[in-house]
Amino acid sequence: MDFGTTIQILDSALRLMTPLLLACLAGLYSERAGVFDIGLEGKMLMAAFTSASVAYATGSAWLGLLAGIAGALSLAVLHGLASISFRGNQLISGVAINFLAAGLTVLLGQKIFALGGRTPSLEGAARFRPITLPLAQELRDVPILGPIYAELISGHTILVYVAFLMVPLTWWVLYRTRFGLRLRAVGENPASVDTAGVSVTRLRYGAVMICGVLCGIAGAYLATGISAGFVKEMTAGRGFIALAALIFAKWRPWAALGATFLFGLLEAVANRFPNLDLGVVTVPSMFMNALPYILTVIILAGFVGRATPPRAGGEPYVKER
Amino acid sequence: MERMPKWADLVLTPLLSLILAFAISALVILAIGESPAQAMKVMVEGALMSSYGWGFTLYYATNFIFTGLAVMVAYHAGLFNIGGEGQAAMGGLGVALVALALPWPHWALALPAAMIGAALFGALWALIPAWLQARRGSHIVITTIMFNFIAAATLNYVLVNLLRPVGSMDPASASFPPGTHLPKLSELALLLGIDWGRNSPANITFFIALAACVLVWLLIWRSRLGYEIRAFGKSEPAALYAGISPVRITVLAMLISGALAGLMAVNNVMGEAERLVLNAVEGAGFIGIAVALMGRNHPLGILMAALLFGFLYQGGGELALWTTIPRELIVVIQALVILFTGALDNMVRMPLERLFAARRRKGA
Numbered sequence: 001m002d003f004g005t006t007i008q009i010l011d012s013a014l015r016l017m018t019p020l021l022l023a024c025l026a027g028l029y030s031e032r033a034g035v036f037d038i039g040l041e042g043k044m045l046m047a048a049f050t051s052a053s054v055a056y057a058t059g060s061a062w063l064g065l066l067a068g069i070a071g072a073l074s075l076a077v078l079h080g081l082a083s084i085s086f087r088g089n090q091l092i093s094g095v096a097i098n099f100l101a102a103g104l105t106v107l108l109g110q111k112i113f114a115l116g117g118r119t120p121s122l123e124g125a126a127r128f129r130p131i132t133l134p135l136a137q138e139l140r141d142v143p144i145l146g147p148i149y150a151e152l153i154s155g156h157t158i159l160v161y162v163a164f165l166m167v168p169l170t171w172w173v174l175y176r177t178r179f180g181l182r183l184r185a186v187g188e189n190p191a192s193v194d195t196a197g198v199s200v201t202r203l204r205y206g207a208v209m210i211c212g213v214l215c216g217i218a219g220a221y222l223a224t225g226i227s228a229g230f231v232k233e234m235t236a237g238r239g240f241i242a243l244a245a246l247i248f249a250k251w252r253p254w255a256a257l258g259a260t261f262l263f264g265l266l267e268a269v270a271n272r273f274p275n276l277d278l279g280v281v282t283v284p285s286m287f288m289n290a291l292p293y294i295l296t297v298i299i300l301a302g303f304v305g306r307a308t309p310p311r312a313g314g315e316p317y318v319k320e321r
Numbered sequence: 322m323e324r325m326p327k328w329a330d331l332v333l334t335p336l337l338s339l340i341l342a343f344a345i346s347a348l349v350i351l352a353i354g355e356s357p358a359q360a361m362k363v364m365v366e367g368a369l370m371s372s373y374g375w376g377f378t379l380y381y382a383t384n385f386i387f388t389g390l391a392v393m394v395a396y397h398a399g400l401f402n403i404g405g406e407g408q409a410a411m412g413g414l415g416v417a418l419v420a421l422a423l424p425w426p427h428w429a430l431a432l433p434a435a436m437i438g439a440a441l442f443g444a445l446w447a448l449i450p451a452w453l454q455a456r457r458g459s460h461i462v463i464t465t466i467m468f469n470f471i472a473a474a475t476l477n478y479v480l481v482n483l484l485r486p487v488g489s490m491d492p493a494s495a496s497f498p499p500g501t502h503l504p505k506l507s508e509l510a511l512l513l514g515i516d517w518g519r520n521s522p523a524n525i526t527f528f529i530a531l532a533a534c535v536l537v538w539l540l541i542w543r544s545r546l547g548y549e550i551r552a553f554g555k556s557e558p559a560a561l562y563a564g565i566s567p568v569r570i571t572v573l574a575m576l577i578s579g580a581l582a583g584l585m586a587v588n589n590v591m592g593e594a595e596r597l598v599l600n601a602v603e604g605a606g607f608i609g610i611a612v613a614l615m616g617r618n619h620p621l622g623i624l625m626a627a628l629l630f631g632f633l634y635q636g637g638g639e640l641a642l643w644t645t646i647p648r649e650l651i652v653v654i655q656a657l658v659i660l661f662t663g664a665l666d667n668m669v670r671m672p673l674e675r676l677f678a679a680r681r682r683k684g685a
Contacts, residue, residue, distance in 0.1 A: 038462065082664035086671070091401055091462050093664035095610060096656050103652030104349075110647045111353040117647065240466055247463065284482070290474035293467040297449075300459035300467075309460070 004147070009268050011152050015226060017264025018156075018163045019044065019218040019235075023242035024249065024256045025170050026214035032174065032251060033207030034187035034312040035083055036090045039075065039097035040215055041239025047072040047219025049105040052119040052230035053112065055126040061224045064126065065159075068223070069216030075101065076212025084204045087316035098239070106232050117232035119223075128157035128225045159221040166214070170253040183207055187310035190317040200317045218242075244296035250307050263292045325670075325677045335617060335662055337669045342657035349653055355646055367639025368632045376506060376521020377638070381605075382631030383523070383588045386530040388609025389616060389623040390537050391582035395461075396618050397541055398574035399554035404450060404465025405582040406606030407472030408443040412583025413590040414476060415442030417484065417494045417597035425500035432503065435591050436529070436584060443583015444576045446472060451575030455568040461575075469606070480599055494597040503592045524592035533581065534620040540577070550574050582606060604652075608634075611655050614663040630655070 023040045030037040050071030055064025075097050082093035106117035113119055133154035140150040174180035182203055186193045190200045222238075223230045241263055248262075249255035269276065270288035277283075299307055347357035368374045388405045395402035415438035425431035450464035477492065484494040503524045510517035541547040553560040553570040561567065585605060590597055608630055615629070616622025637651035661669075 038466070078660075082660065086665055086667040088664035088667055089401075090664075091403075092610070092614070092659060095403065095607070096660035096664055099607070099652050099656035099659065103649045103654075103656055106647055106649035107349065107353055107653060110645070110649075114645075117649070237470060240470065243463070244467065284478055286474040286478040286481075290471050293470040293474075297453070297459075297464055297467050297471075300457070300464055301453050302457045302459070 003144075005272075007147055007151050009265070009272055011155075012271065013261065013265040013268040014152070014156065014160065015264075016267045017260045018160045019222050019226070019238055020242045020245055020260040020263055021163045021257065022166065022214050022218035022221065023239055024245045024260050025166050025253065026211040026218065027243060027246045028170065028249075028251055028253065028256060029183070029207045029214070030211035031246065031313055032187045032310055033183050033204050034190060034310055034315065034317070035079070035204055035208055036094065036314045037079065037208075037211060038091060038094035038243060039079055039239075040211075040242050041235050041237070042094075042098035042101035043072040043075045043212060043215035044219040044222065044239050045098075045105055045233070045235045046075055046101040047216040048223035048234055049101075049109060049119070049219075049230045051216075051220035052122065052223035053109075055122055055224050056119055056229070059124070059126050061122075061126055061128045064224050065128075065217065065220045068220030069213050072216035072219060073209065073212040076208050076215070080205050080208040083316065084201055084208070087318065090314055090316075102233065105230070109230065109232070119230040122224060122228045126224065127228055128159055128221070130155045130157055131161075157221070157225045159217060159225050162217065163221075164257075167253050167257045174253065179206075184310075187312055190312050194317070194319060200319075204317075241292050244292050247296055247307050247309075248299055251310065266291050325674055329673060329677060331617060334666065334670050334673060335615065337673075338661040338666060339615065339658065341669070342654070342661040345657050346650075346654045350646065350650070353646070355644065360640060360644065360646060360650075363640055363643055364632070364636025367643070368635040372507075372517045373519065373521050374635060374639075376517075376523040377635040378628070378631040379506065379523040379527050380521065380588070380593065380631070381634040382627045383527045383530045383592075384585050384605040385608050385612045385627035385630050386534060386624060387585035387588070388582050388606050389612030389627055390533055390609075390620065391578045392609045392613035393616070393618045393620070393623060394537060394541070394550070394581060395574055395578040396613060397547075397554045398550045398570055399557070400454070400461050400571065400574060400578075402447070402465055402575065402578050402582075403462055403610065404447060404468050404579070404606070405609045406602050406604070407465070407469035408446045408579040408582035409585045409602045409606050410472045410476050410600075411446040412439040412443040412586035413597050413601050414479060415439045415583060416586045416590045417497075420497040420501045420591060421484075421495060424498055427500055428503050431501040432525075432587070432591075435501070436587055439583045439586045440580035441583070443586075444580040446583070447575045447579025448572070451572045451579075454575075455571040473600075477599060480597065484597065492599045496596045497591065501591060502595060503587075505592075522593040524588065526588035526592045529584070529587065531624070533584065534624050537581070538620040546573065582609070608655060610663075611659045615658055 023044055027037050027040050047068035051064040051068030054067035055061050079093050079097055082088040083090040109117045109119060136150040136154035139146045174184060182193055182198055186200055186203045194200050222234060245256060245259035245263055248259035266288055270285050274285040275282050350357045350360050368378045388409060391405050392402055416435045419435045419438035420431060446468060450461055450468055453459040453464050454461040480492040480494065485492060486495040506523040507517050507519055507521060549565045549570055552563060553565055553567065557567060589601055594601060612623055612626040612630055616626040633651050633654060637648050640646045640650060641648040
């Protein structure tokens with residue numbers, strides 16, 4: 001594999017990992033606060049649809065982004081209502097949200113655009129455009145570093161850079177702010193946070209809402225960044241891969257970057273070489289597609305280090321009377 | 322917490338949740354500019370007013386009974402099996418291997434063999450998540466989700482590379498030999514001299530599903546293993562003190578659950594398509610979750626819920642055919658049923674409990 005191909009694959013990996021990274025960080029906030037979220041997929045899908053619709057109607061990718069966030073937030077509120085206020089089963093609520101999004105997006109899409117659940121193609125300002133970083137053109141001819149800067153680092157949409165900035169930001173919020181300390185505490189031992197006079201309910205809602213915002217950006221990136229419009233089921237299991245990455249990363253922000261990069265790279269390689277010829281054996285594309293899930297099972301089995309979820313995860317908090 | 326009367330707990334709460342789910346579904350239909358009453362009419366006529374419609378309704382219901390029972394058995398052991406989709410898909414592989422292995426002389430011989438193949442493959446697909454949960458403490462929900470995707474990829478590989486007949490482009494197995502074709506309900510009716518349900522896929526598997534309901538009921542409420550499963554599901558420490566092995570119960574409950582989900586493939590792969598195609602399960606594994614929740618994890622409830630979802634599925638198909646409402650309306654209704662009867666259960670229960678408590682105080 002030559003240098004140019006490597007750059008192209010890495011470039012494609014960055015694009016493909018962006019929605020995974022955003023969704024993974026979204027899940028990180030929610031699960032660190034003790035609310036399991038298998039509805040990442042649904043929230044992303046809903047956001048992809050609302051962002052594409054609004055971007056098409058207004059011709060503005062930015063308004064689309066806002067609509068995407070609103071779409072994902074509405075489902076996040078529903079999840080909060082079910083799993084925080086009414087102390088329902090968080091897993092069942094997540095399953096319901098995935099179905100709700102899968103159904104509603106097609107139903108509304110067909111009603112509004114009558115294109116079988118798709119939105120019309122987005123053009124011009126309705127999509128997020130690649131940004132050329134300063135000096136990218138001038139430095140292109142510098143050997144090795146030039147192409148890396150001009151093709152790999154420069155030339156992505158703003159949402160890609162936002163996703164990458166979210167990693168240090170998330171780390172800082174979780175480990176260097178009072179909010180982050182409380183957020184982590186409420187996922188481990190909500191009673192202690194309650195005893196300290198901090199509202200468990202409010203903290204958990206906060207985390208679930210942040211999760212909604214990040215899923216919203218992820219969905220908007222799918223529909224207005226990577227592709228030009230919404231197609232039905234366009235998230236195609238990315239929410240679950242993000243969930244897998246979250247376990248892989250053991251609920252830590254920097255590790256989430258690594259895990260989603262790995263999964264993005266797998267997808268990029270699978271796209272480029274449908275049947276990967278390793279000389280001795282040919283790896284079928286289906287195996288490459290299933291690899292993130294297989295790796296997650298291996299991690300879960302504890303063969304490669306232990307993934308311990310936040311202790312109070314999945315448990316509704318009942319204040320003692 | 323004050324107790325409600327049993328009927329309120331078992332009937333009133335789910336009924337109110339269900340009414341809420343359907344009321345919101347009606348609002349959704351209104352929101353997309355269609356009439357809920359008209360939609361209901363199309364669905365009832367398409368699913369229940371002809372023997373043809375009933376044939377499809379019963380066919381779908383058969384699928385949902387199996388996946389619903391699968392979710393139920395795991396649920397009683399305190400396990401949430403979201404892997405029905407993958408287990409049913411692998412069950413299909415088991416059926417296909419059995420059906421294509423021998424030149425079966427008669428369906429009566431092929432059927433039990435195919436049932437064993439389906440149950441075995443479904444159970445095997447549930448075994449690894451079960452073992453991981455029991456031995457390594459990895460969360461069964463996450464592992465079964467992962468196994469759904471792995472099953473899809475595995476099946477894709479097997480169909481494209483191993484089972485596809487030479488010269489065919491479809492990722493599908495060869496058609497099963499005639500000796501494996503299961504009698505349709507319409508053919509059975511014809512034997513009795515009744516002209517019923519021509520060209521509909523409902524087949525003899527429906528009766529196997531009914532038998533499965535009875536057997537699961539016997540298993541859970543009338544057997545030693547069922548007692549252990551329920552005890553373990555209610556309280557793991559208590560079960561431990563009673564000498565019940567968590568590993569054994571987790572693995573056994575998941576094996577039974579996976580086998581039930583796998584058995585669904587007898588209906589859709591052997592009874593209907595008569596060959597194995599990609600994505601043969603069509604989401605029935607997930608509908609099993611809604612069916613089990615709605616049926617309050619009791620076989621009788623599951624039978625009724627499966628019939629209702631069979632009706633919704635067939636009616637939804639008719640909607641897509643005769644109106645501009647897409648099939649996905651069913652997915653929305655399914656989501657709302659899961660949401661209200663599963664996750665938002667307390668929204669109905671809490672005010673009801675308060676109501677009953679107030680009444681009791683007044684009475685006392």
